[in-house]
Amino acid sequence: MGFFDNIADSFRSAVGSVDDDLLTTGTLGRADLLGVDISSTTMQFGNSLVERKCTFSLQVYLQSEAPYAATCVQRVQEIYIPQLVPGQTALAVRVDPADRSKVAIDFASAVPNVTVKSGEGRDSAKWILENGADIAVVLVANQPMGLTSSAGDPVQALTLTVDKGAESYQVQVGNGVPNSALPLLFPGSKLHAKLGDGPNDVVVNWAKGARA
Secondary structure, three states: OOHHHHHHHHHHHHHOOOOHHHHHHOEEEEEEEEEEEEEEEEEOOOOOOOEEEEEEEEEEEOOOOOOEEEEEEEEEEHHHHHHOOOOOOEEEEEEEOOEEEEEEEOOOOOOOOEEOOOOOHHHOHHHHHHHOEEEEEEEEEEEEEEEEOOOOOEEEEEEEEEEOHHHOEEEEEEEEOOHHHHHHOOOOOEEEEEEOOOOOOEEEOHHHOEOO
16 A cells, blocks of 8 residues: 555545445445444535444454454444444445455445354354353343354344353353254243353254253
């Protein structure tokens, strides 16, 4: 990147403008909105709607890649800001193939379904299911994530209570759920699961069905 490219990037960041080339040629991906920092900087062109500069914290998902955290600075029409709810909003994004840190929200595109890369070694669902400790969990809530696991199953965001008696605790995890297990997705469903190295490394063992 040359000197003038750096100046252009700095100016765009200062006013929240988006690189048109990135929106045109960037790799289409999906992002979960983690946070929004709303600045006092606004711009208006003619009689168009007022746009406000915001800094977005994102969890980015690209096809067959591991998810990662990123931020982008971008102007958004003020009337749409209340719809951007951290923890609830999914967005279409464009990512620079040569620099994954360069991300822009693509409000003109539909949010894609993305197949995520499986974890590796002890962090993988496969390893945890084969080697983890048996635990009992109770499903509190679930929500589709718009993702597909490497095994081809839709990924659900699961809120689970890990049943450990007086030491029970709650976790939120993303697990692939095969179609055969969909009848088990209801609040209060008692399930078999495996626990990996950390308290949040929980994978539901759908093959064992419901607990009695």
